[in-house]
Amino acid sequence: MTTPSDSATTTPAAPRTGGATPSRLADDSGQGKTTIASGVVQKIAGIAAREVSGVYSMGGGVSRAFGAIRERIPGGTGTSQAAGVQVEVGEKQAAIDLDIVVEYGAGIVELARAVRRNVIGAVEQMTGLEVIEVNIAVNDIHMPGDEDDSQPAPAPTSRVE
Numbered sequence: 001m002t003t004p005s006d007s008a009t010t011t012p013a014a015p016r017t018g019g020a021t022p023s024r025l026a027d028d029s030g031q032g033k034t035t036i037a038s039g040v041v042q043k044i045a046g047i048a049a050r051e052v053s054g055v056y057s058m059g060g061g062v063s064r065a066f067g068a069i070r071e072r073i074p075g076g077t078g079t080s081q082a083a084g085v086q087v088e089v090g091e092k093q094a095a096i097d098l099d100i101v102v103e104y105g106a107g108i109v110e111l112a113r114a115v116r117r118n119v120i121g122a123v124e125q126m127t128g129l130e131v132i133e134v135n136i137a138v139n140d141i142h143m144p145g146d147e148d149d150s151q152p153a154p155a156p157t158s159r160v161e
Helices: 004-009 038-050 061-072 108-127
Strands: 024-029 032-036 055-058 085-089 093-103 130-142
Touching: 032 038, 038 055, 038 085, 038 093, 038 108, 093 108, 108 130
Parallel strands: 093 130
Antiparallel strands: 024 032, 055 093, 085 093
16 A cells, blocks of 8 residues: 655656656746746757758657648648657757658767757757756658658559550
């Protein structure tokens, strides 16, 4: 049997989500509190990652496929700035995971460093949160001749009639 004091001392770890967790405390002064939703941090990180030359797109294959579908829906919101970005936001710190697709020819190690610097700078400047880590997973390479993911694939042609 748990007592109220037992349940108050244990808190589950916050999952990395796409903005589903409640807002977190980022500033606590005598004049009030400022909270920043994890979805805000997620969007900032996604935009900052896309700003780096050599990043073709964000997200794994499944999230990119859903993004392409979302773009085709009339009245849809188009590509989400948060695709391929997962965050964990605490009271003073944030951890960020990015899934990216790089353009062929880009140096992946240098690109990852540039993305990491840009994301940390943007998130820390805009939110005041300390970014403790930015994990980057390169899921694919975009070749110059590849068709854009938003274009439908051509219908297969039959070799026989």
